[in-house]
Amino acid sequence: MKEKRKLAVFCGLIFLHLVLISIQVPKGGQATYFEKALFTIFSPVGRGAAGVVAKLRSAWSGYIYLRNVELQNQKMRDELFQLRQENLILKHRVLEFQGERYMRELLGTVSRSILAASVIGIDPSQYYKSVILNKGSSDGVKKDMVVLDRHGRLVGRVIDFITPGQSKVQLITDEESGVGVLSAQSRIMGVLGGDAEGRCLFRYVLKTNKDIAPDEDVLTSGFDGIYPAGLPVGRIIAVSEDPSLFKKIVVAPHFDFSDLDRVAVVTADLSDRR
């Protein structure tokens, strides 16, 4: 009798999972309330653990392992100097083409619309699919906001998993993501998605197109209505033929998983400023 009861509970649990999977079908990938509730309960645990690791790491690099710090400081000071000069020159150059008032407004909007966030969790199934940020709806994070790494390179977009303190980001390396892109030199357009191995595929470029080549940079085109145009995405590392009508173009994303501690969430809609 006891055995039968155990088996019944087991079958009940399997049935529950099948129901949970099937109720997502009409929702078209949207999260259920149950899933959101679990995320809300457990993501702060992850946030705490990630915080402890970050503190330990910072104690190690800030107080114990200080080798090469002076050298790094000098290098960063030089870089900052170069970047300040570049920024000044570029601002002046842009002002020559655009009205000064418009440019000042735009630069003001851009600097106000960057929200710094920390990565507190990585997708447990495949690390290149999604990440969890420590900023949520109470910080002004909304669905489809663009996420960049510390160098301003595209990382992904916020998806509809937003709690007051956390949010989930779909990475451009996820197989199900889609970014409107173009190649920097040959100006060929396509759609970029993940390849399930941590890299991306530049899709829908016809075999007849001979201009696209390795080492070319890939930028956002802005035609998807989510990502603003001109953001650096990655670099083409291989171009080959495959049995379909299209070329197989592999792109290495510019962002680095090991350097994804801090990211920038773009809170303003910059897509209309193309």
Add this chain to the structure above:
Amino acid sequence: MRKYFEPALGVVLAVGLYAALGKIAPPLILVFNPFSWVVLYFGLTRQELFGALTGSVCGLVQDSLSIGVFGIGGLSKTPMGFACGYISRKINVGPVARNVVFLFILAVAELALWKGLASFLLRLKPTAGLVLLQPAATALVVSALLRLSTKLRREGA
């Protein structure tokens, strides 16, 4: 109360450990799956009912932290937890080598089921790589955890 507190604490620890591993180096979460450790540990120590329940909870928590179909993790971890408890009651999996092999087989079956479901429901192509090390790492870690807890209990008694 303690009967339920320990598995609940195990789930919370698994979430914390998963987050810590991801923060240290993202590829580590492909090799080490703390959610599977909790399921196998409680499947072996508390038999099939607890194994299945812990499998369901751990799988769903793992799914909620991930993107994709919610329920795949639960659907693959529940049979693993149940089978772990049921089989360990029928055959002796106490000796170290036998224990490791038994846990390895269960972890391989869980990974295969999860990959199969993901390929079927998400139309994703099955991938290899570091994730193939996961069953071996799971078997070794859970076996070590069992030895440690047995030793601690003996010393406590």
